[in-house]
Amino acid sequence: MKIRQKVAEPVSIAFLSVITCCFGAIILLLIITTSMDTENTEDPADPRIPKISLKQREIFSMQAASLGQLEELDKSLQTLEKLNLEKDAIAQKVQKASSQDRSVNDNNEERKVSIQKLLVAQQNLTDEMKRLYRELDQKETNLVGGIPIDSEYIIFIIDTSGSMFRYAWPKVIAQIEDTLRVYPKVKGVQIMNDMGVYMFPSFRSKWIPDSPARRRAINERLKTWNAFSNSSPAEGITEAIQTFNAEDKKISIYVYGDEFTGNSIRRVVDYVDKINHSDTPGENLVRIHAIGFPVQFAQPAQLQHTGIRFATLMRELTRKNGGTFVGLNAFR
Known part of the structure; x- marks a missing residue:
């Protein structure tokens, strides 16, 4: 009877993959941590920090002022729009008043013409009445009994x-x-x-x-x-x-x-x-x-x-x- 020799199995590929991923993750965490520490680290002795802070405050002040000006500008625009509407309304009223005035003037002219015609008619009527009265007087004079x-x-x-x-x-x-x-x-x-x-x-x-x-x-x-x-x-x-x-x-x-x-x-x-x-x-x-x-x-x-x-x-x-x-x- 032969004795079979036991052969050792190689390391599983799946196990190796897991180990590899773990090492990669550790390395990535170290890189991220190092980078964040570098960016957040400020040197308190850096002379630019006060200037940068001043500029930031100025910028913030300018932004606040700009916002206030924008609000005032918006209000001004609204007021201007309202004034334009009032102006248009006044212009329409003026135009209507002008039309009415022209109409009144036309009516006045027509009235003047009518009055003139009436005066002429009155004069003609007066002349005609005088003529008729003269004729009547003449007729009365020319009648005896x-x-x-x-x-x-x-x-x-x-x-x-x-x-x-x-x-x-x-x-x-x-x-x-x-x-x-x-x-x-x-x-x-x-x-x-x-x-x-x-x-x-x-x-x-x-x-x-x-x-x-x-x-x-x-x-x-x-x-x-x-x-x-x-x-x-x-x-x-x-x-x-x-x-x-x-x-x-x-x-x-x-x-x-x-x-x-x-x-x-x-x-x-x-x-x-x-x-x-x-x-x-x-x-x-x-x-x-x-x-x-x-x-x-x-x-x-x-x-x-x-x-x-x-x-x-x-x-x-x-x-x-x-x-x-x-x-x-x-x-x-």
Whole structure:
């Protein structure tokens, strides 16, 4: 029997690794410890230490001062920002105020223009009112008993019948004098009776020149003038219109009477419309006015019809020929 010899096993690799790591760790700790001791070691006798300490204190003071300045700067910036906002707000208010001021100025200008226009309108209105008042005064001056007296030529047609001559003649003369008095000066005058008979035959179909002497002559002749009459003014009216009408003359006829004995009022009115027609629309060649004397109304009612017919005829003629009919209350 063989005896086997026991062989020794080599050192384990794992054990060697552990040992190696331990030594390495010890060495590393020694190195770190030595390094820290070297850095923390100060030499108390080093002359730079006081200067370094002073510089550090200065740095710390400067940092503190800088921090304070930064805080103040931040506050200043905040204040500046606030002021800028206030400035913008004020600028907006100023702009708004300027706009309002311009608007006010514009309104003031418009107001001034409006006031000026109103002043002009007021002046025009005042001038117009003055003109109208002048025209009104003129119109009032040109009216006598409601009869316009704006004509330059006048013709008197007088009923010379017995009833007028016996009962109303002084009143007739007074009325003619009054009419002439309100015409201080005319370019021509003519007088005929209701049948177309001229008071002054020498002036037949002609205008009698107006003068104080002629007016006195007319007044004297009237006192005794008693030409034949049929108590109908139709003939005298048609004779006056046909003889003296003229587009370029302002002519008025004054009829003085108390009755109409003609056949037809309508026929007289229609014929006068035919011969007194002007070329100007709405105008007549002559105006026709009438003064009615109530002689017939002093008689019994059954005898008053000719007086009523005269009033009816003359109202229609004056209405259609731009004139006025005036009925007197008394014939004396």
